[in-house]
Amino acid sequence: MEFDPVLLAPRRAECIAEGYWPDRTINDELDACIAAVPDKLALTAIRVETGEVRRFTYRELGVLADRVAVGLARIGVARNDVVAMQLPNWWQFSVAYLACSRIGAVLNPLMHIFRERELAFMLGHSEAKVLIVPKVFRGFDHEAMARALQSTLPALRRVVVVDGEGPDAFETLLSGPAWEKEPDATGILGGQRPGPDDVTQLMFTSGTTGEPKGVMHSANTLMSNIVPYARRLELTSDDVVLMASPMAHQTGFMYGLMMPILLRGSAVLQDVWEPKKAVETIRAERVSFTMASTPFLTDLTRAVQESGQGVPTLRTFLCAGAPIPGPLVEQARSLLGTKIVSAWGMTETGAVTLIRLDDDDERAVNTDGCPLPGVEVKVVDFAGSPLPAGESGKLLVRSCSNFGGYLRRPQWNGTDAEGWFDTGDLACLDEAGYIRISGRSKDVIIRGGENIPVVEIESLLYRHPAVAQAAIVAYPDERLGERACAVVVPKAGHTLDFAGMVEFMKSQKVALQYVPERLVVRDAMPTTPSGKIQKFRLREMLREGTL
Template sequence: MEFDAVLLPPRRAASIARGEWLDRTINDALDACVRDCPDQRALCAVSLDRGETRAFTYRELAALADRIAVGLARLGVGRNDVVAMQLPNGWHFTLLYLACSRLGAVLNPLMPIFRQRELSFMLRHGEAKVLVVPRRFRGFDHEAMARALLPELPALRRLVVVDGEGADSFDALLAAPAWEREPDAAAILAAGRPGPDDITQLIYTSGTTGEPKGVMHSANTLFSNIAAYAQRLHLGRDDVILMASPMAHQTGFMYGLMMPILLQAGVVLQDIWDPVRAAALIRAHGITFTMASTPFLTDLTRTVREGGSEGGEGDEGDEGAKGLPSLRTFLCAGAPIPGPLVEQARRALGAKIVSAWGMSENGAVTLTRPEDDDVRASTTDGCPLPGVEVAVVDAAGERLPPGEAGRLLVRACSNFGGYLKRPQWNATDADGWFDTGDLARLDAEGYLRISGRSKDVIIRGGENIPVFEIEALLYRHEAVAQVAIVGYADERLGERACAVVVPKAGCRLDFAGMVDFLKAQKVAIQYIPERLVLCEAMPATPAGKIQKFRLRDMLRDGTL
């Protein structure tokens, strides 16, 4: 495979000179762990689906990575070959990436919720040579689906099945034989060792508006972000991280797989989200940091407040109570964090709640600081990390003053190398500014607030509707489980706004109730949606992102 990562070479000299690119790979970081702390607990993988737990020291992690790497080489995997895997959080995921990195192969993580349509495109586009899947996960037969895809994927040479029973099983091919003791093992492990600018990860965007895009990252782009992220959050070798967010997303991959190794810290992986089990794991392992989306924070807070964790519960009325004594920080991203949730979580968990915003293309871009007032987490998405610049511009590309919403541009040490086979979509100018496709505003102190997607703009009678902000307010309504605001054509005003809502079970919401609720939030009357449509489920990508283009089509066609 040839990787057209055209955005990397022009940045190298300046990024190295500024100290932003570490010029290290995951191999270098793992080697340092084996040298400095070989017998330290590196990884504890808790599988609720399989009912098992497995732990590794750094010495054990490195040894098994070598074994699996030689096993992959026996399957024909070499430098720049793509190994795709559709696995949940677990040790197989981490070890496969480490093994691929030993060979200079590129890992392509795929979400376990993807099915034939998404997989067929991604595997063909990425020219995956090997695909690794679980035999079954959460009751679904991944092996059968993968075998059905094989005939239409000429580049795919081998299927490997975790917990498989035949010749294609993960154990038989990769983990059981002592491949690392073979006479040619040392030569294999040395021959393909990649450099820090080689592509190490191919990860696909969710495709909310069309074809998924293959985001290419090097060790330098990924580690530059991880180092700045850890610095902002004061994370180090003594921390223990819980990762229950999917590792096939950039969140789990960067901060649950790569970051612990760079920091020489420990990590606990959880494959299926269960807040009661998560709370127990935090207590049992002394977890100090975790990162997940807003629903995870809501669930964990409720569990601890209701006494669902082992060891007691936090006292909502006592500001000093710590329901999870070791947990220092919970970073929340992916959706606005309601102010009341920040307060409740702070009291129940005893942890600092940090908000953040980022993309697959650049990792985390903005984070609030642990030293910030709690209100920052619910009113902003943070300020730029070291090595990151952001700009909010108008349609002509001119910078806007604080408080005004416009297109968000990012220039970062962690910006990706480009979209695989689609350089025309790279959306990066000659000065390195990447157009995120988001709308945002900056306050006077440089803190960012995302206000929507550029393609989601609704212009009602010449007035831009702050879609993201109105959605965030409606999420606070007790009857709203999901909401998306989309535009529909209007002869006089050009566009009007419609709120599409999935109500919570047993709850009701009508148009008058929605209007009254938003008026109580002091929303300008022009910004209040002029229609309300209730539905049972949103059209969404396999990753769960709402597909607003489909909602707009359904409104237009009268099928919603």
Template sequence: MEFDPVLIAPRRQTSIARGWWPERTINDALDACLTTRPDQLALSAMRLEDGTATRFTYREMATLADRIAVGLARLGVQRNDVVSMQLPNWWEFTLTYLACSRIGAVINPLMPIFRERELSFMLNHSRSKIMIVPKRFRGFDYERMIAGLGRQLPHLREVVVVGGETDGKPAANSFEALLSGPQWERDADAREILTRNRPGPDDVTQLLYTSGTTGEPKGVMHTANTLLSNIVPYADAMRLSADDVVLMASPLAHQTGFMYGLMMPIVLGARAVLQDIWQPAQAVQTIRDESVTFTMASTVFLTDLAASVHETQAAVPSLRTFLCAGAPIPGPLVEQARAALGAKIVSAWGMTEMGAVTLTGLDDPDERAFTTDGAPLPGVELRIVDDEHAPLPAGATGHLLVRSCSSFGGYLHREHLNATDADGWFDTGDLARVDAHGYIRISGRSKDVVIRGGENIPVVEIEALLYRHPAIAAAALVAYPDRRLGERACAVVVTRPGEPLDLPALVAFLKSHKVAAHYLPERLLVLDALPVTPAGKVQKFKLRELLRDGERGQ
């Protein structure tokens, strides 16, 4: 794959001179742990469906990463080839990323909720050579789904299945038979394979797709320098060290899970604990059993965890900090969570393109966690501007621009969408204000995305499908507030004369187009007409107000 991270070179000299870019890779971090703490427990991975827990020391993790790396090379993976993974929070996810980093391959994490529609685009756009999937997860057959795509994926050379078996033995295409079983690291050419193509700190190491205002997902390119330049000050701000235990129940295929649940513990020489299915009671037990000190997740996780502790009276005294991002935190929740968990609740805001941008501090008053989204990390600058890009004063709401050392290298083969000016300012598409103390508050989104439980729903794509329904004359997808998930999606439609429509029929139609379950609207509102501007643009703020007023009226 030919990558085009055009946003890296223009800021390299400044980023190095100011000490923002560490000039290290995850290989350096893992090798350091192998030298200083080889027998320290590094990773504990919990699979809730079968009740198993797999653990690795740093020595075991490095050995198996090398084995998988040589195995990938045996499958034809070379430098800059894309290896895609649609895995839950399993140990295979962590080890495959480390293996790719050993041989200069680029990891492409894919959310387990994605189905044929999303995958066919992403795998083709990235020209992925290898796809790694679970045989089954939560009752769904991923191997069959990928097999069904067949000729739609001309670049894909191999599908590797985690947990695939034939007659009780690992199947020929299984992860166990191809990658984690054979002791490839002992082969005569293994050392040369593991050293000849190691990536540099400015090479693309991660390709992560995000959906925004365009109808197609965008491939966000990150390097070791852009990722680590965020992870290091983030960990410093949270006062994390090698003594900490990090629980990650958010998907590793999200930037939250990838940066702070996979990479950060290795950078610190700490221990990661992975949970593959969100069950609050199990999370409480895991925190207690593993002496977890830190976790990061969206608001819904915090709500559930606090409620579970309150109901069971099972204290979690080891947990010092819960960093919450993805949606504003209601004030009462901070108070309830503080009382139930005994942990500091930290508010944060960030993007796939640059990781965490702002955080509240550990010494900040608790109210800042629900009245702000935090202050910028070191190496991050914020600017609030009006429609003409003129700076606005503190307290005024405008368009949020960010210039960050951790900003991405650009969108793969979509340079025209990079939204970054010659001075490095990235237009986030969000509306925000900054207070007199430098703390930010996101007040809306000028880009049209619904965020359900921390997961972006690609509005334009779903709306395009709604318009294909024979009963729909006009449609809009808008967010409505939800206490647990932050937001849910409502389809607001105008139907054609004599064409009835209900929510089950609409959902069935979208499912027939292979839409991921997470993207399906959970409410349907039928109107005589959609509110529009004089130019004919749908006024979605009026629809959101209508939904909120409807909630209050119930």
């Protein structure tokens, strides 16, 4: 794969001079851990459904990273090849990324909720050479889906199956043989290591185009965010980080996989969100920090209240992805004894803003934080002129952690000559420099921290033989923040009910989380004089209960 991270070179000199880019890779950080704290517990991976727990010291993690790296080379993976991975938060996820980094391959994490429709595009667009999947996860046969997709993707040479059997099993190909002891292992492990500006991660995000966009990050862009993030949160090598948010999201990847290694700390992975298990894990593993979307905080607070089991070691819970209700902050503070930190960020940037630990709790309720070091934000009107404090407008970000661009779609990079990235979000900035996200100019619904690609789901609805017009809009939900409602005008003589819509969307092989959870059938849509559907009116009508 030829990568074109055109947004990196123009800011390299400044980011190096200012000390924002560390000019190191995850290889350097893992090697430093192995040298300094080889026998420290690095990773604990918990499978909720089976009860399996695996633990690795930094020395053991290093051996496995080398082993899997040579194993990948044995099946044809070379520098700049894309290794796609649709795994939950299992230890194989962490090891596979570290292994890819050893040989200069690029990891493309894929959410386990994706199905044929999303995967066919992402795997084809990235020209992934290898796809690593679980045999079965949460009752779904990922291996069968991957095999079916492989026949349609000429670049996809190998499907590797965790918990699989036979020649394509993860253990057979990668983690079982002591590849690191083979005569040519030293050359493989030393000859293709990437530099800090090489693309190391490719992560897809949904936007207004209706086509997922491949976000390219280097070690410098990722680590220049993680370092100030950890400093603001006062995290150290003594911290134990719980990650139950998917590592196929930037949240899990940057702050659950990479950050503990940079800290020389310890990570605990939980593959299925089960609040009671999380309480048990926090207590048993002495977890001090976690990050997740607001529904996780709601669930954890309720689980502590119902069980009477406290979580005294949990100092900080960082919430992002949806506003945090004031009563929830108060309840969580009281029941958990934990500082609740609000934050905002994107796949393209990592965390952009977060409150400080000494801020009043009200800041977590009323703001999304202030910029990290190395990050600038500004709010402008639609003509590009800066707006005064308190006025809502387009949010622009210029950051050392901004991505390198969208894979093979530089026309969508959304970054001007001065390095300002148009986030597509609306925000207002207060006098103290704290932002509040006030809406989105891009057409995306965020359901429990998961972006729903509205344009794509609408285009699928239009394929239904009964649909004349369709619009997907958000409606508020206490737990998830937002859910998706489909508003449909049927064709003359046709009808559509909720069950029929769901069945049709399933037939399109779309992720279940993307299927609208409510259907409203109308005779007509509110439109502009030019005929464009007025989604803001639909949202208002949903809030008012008149739709």
